[in-house]
Amino acid sequence: MSDDQKQLNAPPTQEETFFTHLVELRDRIIKASAAVLIVFVSMVYWAPDIFHLLAKPMLDVLPKGAHMIVTDVTGSFFVPIKVTLMAAFVVALPIVTYQIWAFIAPGLYQHEKKLILPLVVSTYTLFLIGMSFAYFLVFPTVFSFMVSYNAPLGADMSTDIDKYLSFAMTTFLAFGFTFxxxxxxxxxxxxxxxxxxxxxxxxxxxxxxxxxxxxxxxxxxxxxxxxxxxxxxxxxxxxxxxxxxxxxxxxxxxx
Known part of the structure; x- marks a missing residue:
């Protein structure tokens, strides 16, 4: 056997394996990011409507005449965009989750690889249930409590949309990961x-x-x-x- 053939048949070095994993990780990240970006572009036209849907639990309990406010010059533009990006991530989450598990899969045994599909489905389903639990139960309960607590103080409740988004995202993530x-x-x-x-x-x-x-x-x-x-x-x-x-x-x- 020639030296060239021996070199071709030689097992990959540790450094080559490391770079191979890096390349695969890059490809997985690109695919996951592309999925989120495609969904975001298809939804961005309805960004104001998506934000209004997110703000509905707060708007429903605000006293008559109260409303949400913008304290930042660019807030009315960027906050709906951020909300739409969050929604796009949630919609594309099955693809993102699959890319994560697909990257891990080569290091798993065959019987462990069979768990990938059930784990992707259950992870996505439970995350959606957690977010729904926060939106339909936690938000109305917390907001109603805060409004009733504000009334005796005689304070007007006017929530900044950027701070509301920060609260909503934190709560969604907390309940999504909890589930x-x-x-x-x-x-x-x-x-x-x-x-x-x-x-x-x-x-x-x-x-x-x-x-x-x-x-x-x-x-x-x-x-x-x-x-x-x-x-x-x-x-x-x-x-x-x-x-x-x-x-x-x-x-x-x-x-």
């Missing part, structure tokens, strides 16, 4: 990273952590904190229940 808890539990168990028995054992710490997280990421009222902490605890229990069907065979043998 991913069952997926996280199943992945930890299925990958053998944490035994199911250990996850059951740390249940009290998870409950305490749920209330700590809710106190950090939600407004400082007990209602919104409970609306995040309680679903997080329930979803953790649901994750433990589902994870029973995904326990690795080695753990089955031990138990």
């Amino acid at each position: 991913e808890v069952p997926v996280v539990v199943v992945v930890l168990v299925r990958m053998g990273l944490v035994p199911l028995a250990k996850l059951k054992e740390i249940r009290p710490y998870v409950i305490v952590g749920a209330f700590v997280i809710s106190a950090v990421v939600t407004p400082p009222d007990i209602m919104s904190q409970l609306l995040l902490a309680i679903p997080l605890c329930v979803l953790y229990e649901f994750g433990l229940l589902i994870a029973r069907f995904y326990v690795p065979k080695q753990e089955d043998a031990v138990s």
